[in-house]
Structure formats: structure tokens, C-alpha cells
Amino acid sequence: MNAQALTRQQSHAATTARIVSAARHLLVNRGEVTLRAVARELGMTAPALYRYAASHEDLVRMVAIAIDADVATRITAAADEQPADDPAARLIGATVEFRQWALGNREEFALVFTNVDVDCIDEVSSPGTGMIFSALLFALWEKYQFPIPSLGDLDPGLAEILRDPQVPADLTDVPEEIRGLVWILERAWSRLYGTVTLEVFRHIDPRIVDEAHLFRAMIEDQAGPLGLSDELPRLRALITGLLAR
Amino acid sequence: MNAQALTRQQSHAATTARIVSAARHLLVNRGEVTLRAVARELGMTAPALYRYAASHEDLVRMVAIAIDADVATRITAAADEQPADDPAARLIGATVEFRQWALGNREEFALVFTNVDVDCIDEVSSPGTGMIFSALLFALWEKYQFPIPSLGDLDPGLAEILRDPQVPADLTDVPEEIRGLVWILERAWSRLYGTVTLEVFRHIDPRIVDEAHLFRAMIEDQAGPLGLSDELPRLRALITGLLAR
């Protein structure tokens, strides 16, 4: 019973995957996702898709989740390209990969990261982008021991939030002294997210985007607080190499 | 002849304004702009709109331009609420106003500032958001004379871009020593834009958005480089007052 029942829902999952894949393909190529176009791509009719998605909005949400998982995979792979004992290079690798992916896939980036409607992504069980950067930053701290603000020095309301963070779920069961790391994480993420979004939507001189001046400046800004001042020349070269690909 | 000819194109401009207004109303309330809904709002039929907009995309672009002009007006008004001889307060006022407007009008913000298609806004003749902040920052420098990076110290490619900037057009005919101010402007704008976008799209703990912790931290980050360290306590209070409204 189990084997065949699995076969059934496996086939369901398989065509679901094909649907999402076709939808992503359409998003990238045509710039929009249409139920009928997706169905056409699979040799089906549009109403058939309602066996797999409750609505068009639901399908788009599935696409967004798939993209999110994809970028998470890419970022992780980029970090793993660097030595395991070099958390600075790993963080840089993931950061550059995120930026390059965003610039190369503007529609997908816009769907996942600057969308008013689709926001149920954070609830997904798989480790999202935020959690990956969280882990990379934690590894960086373990090696470099850069200063972490004490929760007592921060605004009381902010400290309370940091004691019970929502997004980076893998920082639970972490001692009080390190909770300030969450604040550093949020601020670093805001800088990366903000810079990449600005670049993607071109609200700045395009030449600055092309030559990545702002992106580099953003990273170098953060090197000091993250204890990476001494590593900067080496990391600069690493960034140049990664950007050149 | 002139008076009546003006009357004609004035009426054209008037109904154009009514169309754009109705479209903005629909964008805010229904979350989308359709030609038929706009026409219904004005007691017309959809094809009539083609006398005023070449296409649906064109109409959306007109809406985006109207929103951009609106936010420019609001920001300018917010700056003018502060004393003319207090450029720090004026910059803070405009910055807070921009953030509050963005959080209160997410659809409109998304249309103008995080849109892949609509990008012809920069070409508009009226002074856009970027130019307003540019003027405010220049006034700030005139009073506080904070250090400006020399173009020679920067990356040569970057220096060349800064000598011939595209976006802030009112910085032409400005001496070489001040051209580094453009770089400061771009970086400050990237931080404001990035923080606000992150807050609008809620890619961070919502409580941090509600209590504006990240927004305040972003501003305080920039106080030092902008020569405002001594003014910080006073500006902090100003921000609190502006946010409370």
C-alpha cells in the first residue's frame, strides 16, 4: 500500500515540479506567467492546473518558493567552493553569488525579494537565504571574534526583539552574549539586500552597477566591524576574481 | 486664438489628470490598474482612454511619473518645514518623510522604485527624488564642511563616472574638489533606498520595522561621515518627533 500510494503522490509531485519549471521558464523568457501558457507548455489545458495549484496566485507563490530554494542552493554552493576553514572567503563567495544571480535574473529576483503579495516564503521549512547568511556570519565570528554589541547597550525594545528573533531560527539556544550577533546580521543583510536591490532596479548610474563600485564599497564598509580589516587586500582580490566570471 | 487653443489642450490635460488620479486611486484601493476600471470610474468606455495614453503600459508609466512628482513634493515640503538655516534638520525631515510615505503607500512605492519595466522616470524634466536629496546634501556640506574624498584617491574608473554623473544634473558646473560629494550622495542614497525597500517588503523582523530600529541605525551610521556627530542627540529627538506623527 505504501509503495503504490507513494507512486501516486510521487507522480503528482513530479508534474507539480514540471509545472513550476515551465512557469519559471515562462517568467524568465516571456516576463510573465500565464496559466494557459504553462498548460500549453505541458500539452495540457488550463483548468487541469487547478489540480496542482489552487489559483494563479498560488502558482506564482510556488514559483517564488522554487526560486528561493534555487538561490539558497546556489549561495550554499558558492560558499562551499571556498575552503571550509576560511569563513571570510565563504561569506564573500555567497555574497557575490547572490548579487550576480540577482543582476542576471532580475524578474526572478523581483518576484521573490520585492513583491508585496508573495510573502509566505519565510514560513517554508527549507533553509532560506537569511538562514544561510546567518550560519556564515556565525562561522565568521567563531574565527575572528569581532566585537558584538551587548544587548544592554542597545535600545530595550530592540534588545527584546533580538532575544526572540523570528527569521534566523538556527540561532535559538544561543547564549545571551551572542544575541547581539543577530543585530549585526540584520544590519549586514539590510546592506546587502539594499545594495543589490538598488543595482537590480538601476536607481543609480548604470556604470556604477557595471563596475560594481557600490557593491564593493558596501562590502568594504562592513569589513571593519566584522574584524576583517587585515584580510581586506586578499578579500578584494577574491571579489575581483568572483565578479570576473 | 491662443486662449481657445489653450482651452482645448487644457481640457485634454485636465481629463488626463483625472485619468491618472483615478488610476492611482485604483492602484491604492484595488491593488491594480485596468483600463476598463479607470474608464468606469470616469463614466467613459475603455477605448476612449486611448486618446490620452498610447497603451496600458503607457498609462501605468504616467501614473508612476505622477507618483514620483508627488513624493518629490512631499519630500520638499517636509524639508521646508525645518528652518532654512538648519540643513541637517531639513535632510532628516525629507528622509523621514520618504520612509513614512513608502511604508504607508507600498503599492505606489513598489511601482515607482522597484519596477523592472517602468524606468523612464529619470528622464522627466521635473526635479526627481534624487535631485532633491542631492540639493539637501549639498546644503549640508556648505554648512558643516565634512570631508569629501578626493577623486584621485578613488578608483580611476569610479572617478571618471563621478566627473560626469548622470542622475544628479544640478551638480554640473561644480569644482573638481566637490565632485567627491557625488560619491557620498550615491552611497547615502543607496543606504536610504535599501533600508526603506527592505522595510517596505518586510524582509526583516516586522517589529524592527514598526519601531524603526533599522531606519534609525542607518541614519546614525551616516551622521559621522556627514559631520553630524555633535548634532546627533538633537537629530535623534527630531527623528522621534517626526516618526510619531
Place this chain on the structure above:
DNA sequence: GTTTACTGTAAACGGTGTAAACTACTGATT
């Protein structure tokens, strides 16, 4: 006073999301 240009309508075409009814098929139950 005639002509011209502008502003609007009506009808229609193809495309969209979605609901309902219906038909095969196929995996699970007996």
C-alpha cells in the same frame, strides 16, 4: 459656413483566470 480635428461610443477579437460538469483511467479495497 464649411471643413477639420478632436473626443467619445459600439462592436468585435484574442487572451486571461476560474467554475462546473463530465469522462476516462488507475490505484486501492474487497
Place this chain on the structure above:
DNA sequence: AATCAGTAGTTTACACCGTTTACAGTAAAC
């Protein structure tokens, strides 16, 4: 192994969308 139920798909239909075409009225231009 035969039956049954639910799954996956189609067909049809509806309301809405952007857009084009042809046409009518009306105000301006000469």
C-alpha cells in the same frame, strides 16, 4: 481478480482584460 473511488484531465462557459476598427457628434479653424 473484480469492483469501486478518487484522481487527472477535457470541454464548455463566464466575466474580465487590452486593443483595434469603424463610426458619430461636436467644437475649433479657415
